[in-house]
Amino acid sequence: MAMSINSSFTSAKGEGVESFLGNSLLSRTCPSSSSLCNNVRMKSVPKIVAVTAPPRPQERAPASTGSVKQAMTMTEKILARASDKGCLSPGENVWVNTDILMTHDVCGPGTIGIFKREFGADAKVWDREKVVIIPDHYIFTADERANRNVDILREFAHEQNIKYFYDIKDLSDFKVNPDYKGVCHVALAQEGHCRPGEVLFGTDSHTCTAGAFGQFATGIGNTDAGFILGTGKLLIKVPPTMRFVLDGEMPSFLHAKDLILHIIGEITVAGATYKAMEFTGSVVENMTMEDRMTLCNMVVEAGGKNGVIAADSVTFNYLEGKTQKSFEPVYTDGSARFNAEYKFNVSELEPVVAKPHSPDNRGVARECKDVKIDRVYIGSCTGGKTEDFVAAAKLLHASGQKVKVPTFLVPATQKVWVDLYTILVPGADGKTCAKIFEEAGCETPASPSCAACLGGPKDTYARMNEPQVCVSTTNRNFPGRMGHKESQVYLASPYTAAASALTGFVTDPRKFM
Amino acid sequence: MAITAVFQAKHVAISLNCHSPHGRSHSFSLYPRRTLQISHQLSSRAVIFSPNGKVSNARLKSERCSRSLISPVAMAPSGKVFHGECFVVQDNIDTDQIIPAEHLTLVPSKPDEYEKLGSLALCGLPSNYPRFVCEGEMKTRYPIIIAGSNFGCGSSREHAPVSLGASGVKAVVAESYARIFFRNSVATGELYPVESEFSLSKEFETGNIVTLDLESNVLINHSQNKQYTLKPLGDAGPVIDAGGLFAFARKTGMISSASA
Numbered sequence: 129m130a131m132s133i134n135s136s137f138t139s140a141k142g143e144g145v146e147s148f149l150g151n152s153l154l155s156r157t158c159p160s161s162s163s164l165c166n167n168v169r170m171k172s173v174p175k176i177v178a179v180t181a182p183p184r185p186q187e188r189a190p191a192s193t194g195s196v197k198q199a200m201t202m203t204e205k206i207l208a209r210a211s212d213k214g215c216l217s218p219g220e221n222v223w224v225n226t227d228i229l230m231t232h233d234v235c236g237p238g239t240i241g242i243f244k245r246e247f248g249a250d251a252k253v254w255d256r257e258k259v260v261i262i263p264d265h266y267i268f269t270a271d272e273r274a275n276r277n278v279d280i281l282r283e284f285a286h287e288q289n290i291k292y293f294y295d296i297k298d299l300s301d302f303k304v305n306p307d308y309k310g311v312c313h314v315a316l317a318q319e320g321h322c323r324p325g326e327v328l329f330g331t332d333s334h335t336c337t338a339g340a341f342g343q344f345a346t347g348i349g350n351t352d353a354g355f356i357l358g359t360g361k362l363l364i365k366v367p368p369t370m371r372f373v374l375d376g377e378m379p380s381f382l383h384a385k386d387l388i389l390h391i392i393g394e395i396t397v398a399g400a401t402y403k404a405m406e407f408t409g410s411v412v413e414n415m416t417m418e419d420r421m422t423l424c425n426m427v428v429e430a431g432g433k434n435g436v437i438a439a440d441s442v443t444f445n446y447l448e449g450k451t452q453k454s455f456e457p458v459y460t461d462g463s464a465r466f467n468a469e470y471k472f473n474v475s476e477l478e479p480v481v482a483k484p485h486s487p488d489n490r491g492v493a494r495e496c497k498d499v500k501i502d503r504v505y506i507g508s509c510t511g512g513k514t515e516d517f518v519a520a521a522k523l524l525h526a527s528g529q530k531v532k533v534p535t536f537l538v539p540a541t542q543k544v545w546v547d548l549y550t551i552l553v554p555g556a557d558g559k560t561c562a563k564i565f566e567e568a569g570c571e572t573p574a575s576p577s578c579a580a581c582l583g584g585p586k587d588t589y590a591r592m593n594e595p596q597v598c599v600s601t602t603n604r605n606f607p608g609r610m611g612h613k614e615s616q617v618y619l620a621s622p623y624t625a626a627a628s629a630l631t632g633f634v635t636d637p638r639k640f641m
Numbered sequence: 642m643a644i645t646a647v648f649q650a651k652h653v654a655i656s657l658n659c660h661s662p663h664g665r666s667h668s669f670s671l672y673p674r675r676t677l678q679i680s681h682q683l684s685s686r687a688v689i690f691s692p693n694g695k696v697s698n699a700r701l702k703s704e705r706c707s708r709s710l711i712s713p714v715a716m717a718p719s720g721k722v723f724h725g726e727c728f729v730v731q732d733n734i735d736t737d738q739i740i741p742a743e744h745l746t747l748v749p750s751k752p753d754e755y756e757k758l759g760s761l762a763l764c765g766l767p768s769n770y771p772r773f774v775c776e777g778e779m780k781t782r783y784p785i786i787i788a789g790s791n792f793g794c795g796s797s798r799e800h801a802p803v804s805l806g807a808s809g810v811k812a813v814v815a816e817s818y819a820r821i822f823f824r825n826s827v828a829t830g831e832l833y834p835v836e837s838e839f840s841l842s843k844e845f846e847t848g849n850i851v852t853l854d855l856e857s858n859v860l861i862n863h864s865q866n867k868q869y870t871l872k873p874l875g876d877a878g879p880v881i882d883a884g885g886l887f888a889f890a891r892k893t894g895m896i897s898s899a900s901a
Contacts, residue, residue, distance in 0.1 A: 234745045238799060241750025246887045266746060273746035280748075333797040333821060347797035349825035350749065351886055359896075397733055398791040402820050431794065431819055486733060582742040582796070604795060606735040608765045609742075 199461035201369040202436050203404040206344040206458055210327045218368035218467070223361045226258065227326035227343075232312050233263040235331035235350050237280040242354030253288050254360035260292040260321055261285050262312040265578045268299055271585035275299075292321070302542060302575040310541035310576030313337040313509040317421060318543050320450030324439035324457035329356060333428045334509050334603065340420035341447075342439030342457050347428065367433045368467035369404040369460075370395075374411035376475035381641045383519060383621035384419035385511060385601065387411075387472070388426040389480045393490025394470065401431030403467055406460065411474050412437055417446040418515040425510045426603050429487040479636050481599070482619035485607045493624050496634035501618070502596035504531070504629040505610070507538030507574075508581040511601025511622055514547040520626040521553045521561040524568040527640040532632035535570040536590035538579040545576050570629070583611040592617075599628040721833070721855035721882070723811040727862075728773055728783035729847045730766065732840070735795035736822065740804040741765040742796075749803040758800055759807025771847060773808070780809040785853055788815035789842035792834075793822025799829060806831025812853050814860055814871065816840040827877045830885030835860075836872040 198215045200208065208215055211222035231239050243251065253259050261281050266274035278296065285293035294315060296308035309315035313334050316322050324342035328335060331353045338345035348362070356362050372391060392399070405427045412420065420442075424435030439457040479493040506512065506520055517537065524531075539545040548561040556564060562573060571590075580590040581602040592598060592611035598618070600610065605617035620628065623637035630640065744761050747754040756779055763773035774781045786805070792815035793801055802825045805813070812833035813826075826834040833855060841860075845851070849864035855878065858871040874881070883889035890896045 235798065237748040238750045241748060242887075245750065271746055277746060277748065331797060331799075333795065335797075347821055349797055349799035349821065349828055351799060351825065351828035355886060397794055398817060398819070401791070401817070428821075431791065433820060582737070585743055585746065604735070604737070606733075606737050606795060607767050609735075609737050611743075613765065613767060 199463040199465070201404070201464045201466070202342065202406060202438060202458055202460045203344055203369055203434060204366060204464075205460075206325055206327060207364070207366050209325070209458070210344070216366050218366050220366045221363060222366065223363050224327050224344075226329055226356050226360050226362060227323070228258055228260055228316075228321050228328045229353060229356045230260045230262060230312055230316060230321070230328065230330035230332070230335065231281075231353055232261070232265055232332060233267070233274070233277045233281055234265045235353065236261060236263075236284075237277045238350040239331055239353040239357065240280060240284045242350055243357040246354060247358040251358060253290070253357045256289050257291045258360070259288070259290050259357065260316065260319075261290055262294050262309060262315050263296055264310055264312045264315070265582070266584050266588070267296060267577045268302075268575050268579075268589060269585045269587050271587070274585055292319070294319075302545075308542060308576075310539070310544070311509045311512065311578055313421070313425065314513055314540040314544065317341070317417070317446075318450070318541060320447065320453075323447070323451060323453060323455040324443060325455050329353065329362060334425055336427050336432065336435050337421050337425040337509055339424040339427070339435040340417060340437050341443055342437060344434055344436070345424075346434045365402070367402055367404040369406050369436075369464070370400055370432075370468045370470070371406045371408060371466045373469065373471045374407065374409040374474055375471065376411065376473035378411050378414065378474050379477075381479060381623060381637045382474065382477060383479075383623055384415060384422040385619075385621035386477065386479050386624075387474060388423050388429075389482050389487070389490060389619060389621075390472070390477055391470070392426060392430045392488045393480065393482070395430055395488075397429060397486055397488040398431045399488075400427060400433075403432055405430065405432045405435045406466075407435065407437050408460075409471075413440065413442075415442070416515060417442060418513045421513065422510060422516075426487070429603060479621060479624050479638070481624060481634060482605055484605055484616040484618065487604060487619060489605075492636075493620065493634060494636035494638075496618070497636070499618065499634040500597065501533055501599050501628055501632060501634060502594075503533050503590075503592075503598045504535040504625050505538070505580060505590055505598055505600040505602065506536070506622055506625055507540065507579055507590075508600075508602040509540060509578075510581075510603040511625070512538055512540035512544065514544050514551065516601060516622040517544070517548055517561045517565075518551065518553055519622040521559075521564040522556065523623050523626040523637055523640050524570075524630070525553060525556040525559065525564045527568075527627075527630055529630050529640075530567075530569040531629040533629055535565075535568075535626075535629040536580070537565060537570055537573045538581075538590065539573055539576045541576050545573060548573050568629075580610050582609060599625050599634060601625050721878075723784055723853045723855075725784040725850070726782055727785045727787045727845055727847065727849050727851045728763075728771075728781070729787045729842055729845045729849075730763075730770070730789070730792075731842050732789035732816075733791045733794055734766075734788055735819075736793060736798050736801040737795055738765040738767075739763055739793065739801040740798065745798060745800055747800065749800055749807075755803065755807050758804040759809070762804040762808035762810070783847070784809060784811045785851055786810055786813040786815075787841050787845045787851075788813055789840045790816040792818050793826075794819035797821045797825070799825045802826040802829055802831040802834075812855070814841065814853065816842075827880050828886040830881045830883065830888065833874065833878070833881055835874060838870060838872065841869065 204216045210224040263278045294307050294309040296305040298304050322338040322341040326343045328338050328345040329348050333347035335345050335347040420437050427435035483489040483491045574589045592615040595612050595614035597616045599620050601622050605619050627635040627637040747758050760779045810832050814835045814837050823834050849862050852861045858873050860869045880889040883892050
């Protein structure tokens, strides 16, 4: 149902208002309170002390024992804790406390505008250490308004003494800006802002990426974000959980991107609308954090509210040294109820693409081999992480060939960029990604940012200014997404993207692996 | 001149009145129960509502209408009836088609940039669609959008409902919405995201004259002489009536008034 706020303000007038004011559980009434009062009155009559009745079990409404009886999913547990409730069910509207609010240069200025308009010019954010501001979308452009928007972020961050503001001042060379990170969702993880059990809101739909850390993370608009800036709270509806169990042997030519494109193709771009998508199974357990992020990143392409994966030793190892904050993971109960359950044996799957113009327009890569392409793009929060480039480099190295079409490489963050020049690709004779890309004739890795994933200003690096065909490791291929309205985008894994670059056609990576 | 016709109908079930979420316009009239007054700019037909839900059309005896002269007969302080030409789009219209990413440098909370966003609404639609906002104009002539399923999918950009609202859109009637777009529409109070019981995007044509009555949850296509029941907006309605989340929260005492 499309009514997330529907009926929400009924509860907002009751419990919601109280929790908003910070005294959420004070006014709970207990059905046994009147009988307690009677007991007290009896005790106050001095002469019949001896005949006080033995204590009887109190009557208890089912709701007051729900926390011990009701099995919950991970998403429900996180939201229950964040709203100071014992238990929650899908459909309930609750005020949740925010652990992190992230915003960037596209939605930050509007969010700040609403915050100032509604809370006053001198208002202070609710917690300067919980607001993370990451310029990343339109950075390396001459567009004056885009540049101004980063200035607005900087001014606000200074005025509010925001602890985590990843600034960039010298646009001519990103490397001289040590604070600058790049794509927000990857930066959030790398800088230790993603922690199990927490609630993360961001003014970007791919905020759901952080669900890979066993937390609740979802994208919101400027108005909701402005509300959080002032209060630290947001009213949300508890989503039902769809579970996706991925088992079987993961073939070497498959990538997490293939799995999520397969799932979106299965359930459509609206298949998870308003729902949580929980990924589990042996394949997920064996995944790296970056692969898990790829899975969760694209749940919004299925309409999902959040994606979530249980935290485990892989998660804890990744977080080691990245955060000093303590966290408390939660896990789905064995008997928790799911809205739907899908099981996939990944050993039966093939490399897939999402054909123009929808992420659910699934096609098997080998069946698209006659689709001639003009360029390849590897980048974004979905497909611009270190391991995405390593995957592409591995395939290029294995082929020993040169690319036939322009191949654009945009590392998500400054750290990814450094990795391309420092990490040795396994089985590639001691070569780095950058070396392999250079030998294969790819474009030089560009400055980290969202770049052409979402088109952007006309001078954005690798933007599709012509009606061309592109194979891209990004997340959306709606008309005009990467620039030109008549361009065509095939979404694919880094393996498929690299293989396609080598042939100039959409290509199944098994041809080179 | 706008046409004004007064019908004396014995069984008028609903009264009509019209205002925008933010009082930014608009066209219609509220009259006592048994008199239905319709200000009808574009069609020579008007509608009589009857308690059994049937719609009958009536020829108007009147002068020619002119689109540029839309004169509200009355402005009512409450009520939600919208009237005018509709613009029809199909399934999965994503936020990049509503407002392409290259225009996201515009900041919705800045008044001049808000207006500019309005002039760009739906400019990302493929070229087989007519223009939603005419070249050189800031507002659309279509106050109501009819869409298929999953309208507003894609990014969380609040620029999407804002650009539609700024262009003069009062409501979208879609089979379903993407979650964040729906929520942003309510939070900003920019437009009413109404759900139809089934997709109307194949039945309606751009330019059809429609009346959307959110008090009775009825959509009338005057051009095709058809009436449709809509799903109620529920508690989201009053939030949009108030002008969005903050205005509603203040109105209902959830938060205190804005500091100076």
